[in-house]
Amino acid sequence: MGYYPVMLDVRGKRCVVIGGGAVAERKVRGLLAAGADELLVVSPHITQGLGQLHEAGSIRHESREYLDKDLIGASLVIAATNAREANEAVALAGRAAGAWVNVADEAGQGDFVTPAVVRRGELLVAVTTGGASPAFTVRMKRELEALYGEDYGQRLILLRQLRERVLNQETDEARRQAILRLAAEEMAGGIPAELFGNDAIDGWMARLELMVDGRHT
Numbered sequence: 637m638g639y640y641p642v643m644l645d646v647r648g649k650r651c652v653v654i655g656g657g658a659v660a661e662r663k664v665r666g667l668l669a670a671g672a673d674e675l676l677v678v679s680p681h682i683t684q685g686l687g688q689l690h691e692a693g694s695i696r697h698e699s700r701e702y703l704d705k706d707l708i709g710a711s712l713v714i715a716a717t718n719a720r721e722a723n724e725a726v727a728l729a730g731r732a733a734g735a736w737v738n739v740a741d742e743a744g745q746g747d748f749v750t751p752a753v754v755r756r757g758e759l760l761v762a763v764t765t766g767g768a769s770p771a772f773t774v775r776m777k778r779e780l781e782a783l784y785g786e787d788y789g790q791r792l793i794l795l796r797q798l799r800e801r802v803l804n805q806e807t808d809e810a811r812r813q814a815i816l817r818l819a820a821e822e823m824a825g826g827i828p829a830e831l832f833g834n835d836a837i838d839g840w841m842a843r844l845e846l847m848v849d850g851r852h853t
């Protein structure tokens with residue numbers, strides 16, 4: 637089965653997680669890492685970790701079994717109970733409420749699966765095997781973590797700064813594109829040494845402009 641990948645902005649969206657075990661906690665932490673701020677957990681029992689998140693005010697918690705009305709107005713619903721019938725009922729009601737539904741014990745019943753993610757600042761790499769092997773998904777995530785180290789966050793900060801400047805100052809579209817591509821190429825090899833100084837972005841942009849002009853003459 638195929639999936640269409642998207643990166644969702646979940647801020648201001650009602651997200652409901654049904655169930656309060658280890659799986660629910662992992663999904664909740666993923667949603668919080670993405671900035672979810674309207675997060676409801678419905679479960680008669682919750683893990684210690686979820687309890688702490690509730691006490692800290694990061695999530696709301698209804699301490700009872702799920703009811704269809706919990707899903708009204710939801711954008712995302714995650715069915716993560718250990719009861720097959722409950723997860724099935726949540727999937728039906730979530731869809732009826734117009735939400736995108738994830739079913740933790742029967743992926744095919746839901747509308748999306750949750751990938752393993754590597755975050756480096758604004759860089760987000762997501763992996764899925766579509767349910768073929770979550771263990772292999774985790775294994776691949778570890779490989780990507782080693783390949784894309786912590787400094788990738790800084791690389792993106794610098795690329796974003798350069799891009800904003802180029803978009804503001806460079807009116808010729810072909811030249812603009814050439815500069816941004818060259819910058820991406822250079823950054824793939826590591827943060828250029830010149831970017832550790834003052835006014836570094838301006839100097840970098842000036843050099844990239846010269847290089848691009850040189851390529852075209």
Ligand SMILES: C[C@@]1(CC(=O)O)C2=NC(=C\c3[nH]c(c(CCC(=O)O)c3CC(=O)O)Cc3[nH]c(c(CC(=O)O)c3CCC(=O)O)/C=C3\N/C(=C\2)[C@@H](CCC(=O)O)[C@]3(C)CC(=O)O)/[C@H]1CCC(=O)O
Pocket residue numbers: 662663666738739740741742743748749750751752753763764765766767768769770771772773774777
């Ligand atoms: C990536 C990750 C994201 C997350 O959950 O946040 C994720 N599972 C993770 C870990 C993990 N899950 C399981 C193990 C034990 C080893 C094993 O069984 O292989 C491990 C490994 C571990 O814990 O190390 C068991 C398992 N998982 C599913 C079932 C039910 C079934 O398939 O029927 C069962 C059997 C349950 C049972 O009966 O025991 C189902 C799903 N798990 C998914 C995602 C979705 C597609 C993933 C994909 O293939 O890409 C999908 C389809 C639905 C969904 O949840 O969206 C997260 C890693 C986070 C991280 O570390 O970064």
Ligand SMILES: NC(=O)c1ccc[n+]([C@@H]2O[C@H](COP(=O)([O-])OP(=O)(O)OC[C@H]3O[C@@H](n4cnc5c(N)ncnc54)[C@H](O)[C@@H]3O)[C@@H](O)[C@H]2O)c1
Pocket residue numbers: 654655656657658659660678679680681682683700701702716717718719722739740741770
């Ligand atoms: N998708 C994944 O990544 C993944 C990984 C491992 C296991 N699983 C599957 O996910 C399910 C949950 O795993 P777990 O380890 O978190 O289980 P768990 O037993 O630790 O927790 C289940 C939770 O569901 C709650 N619950 C039960 N019935 C409920 C209801 N009607 N309404 C609301 N809450 C209810 C319980 O109170 C408990 O908090 C299992 O079915 C397991 O097969 C999925």
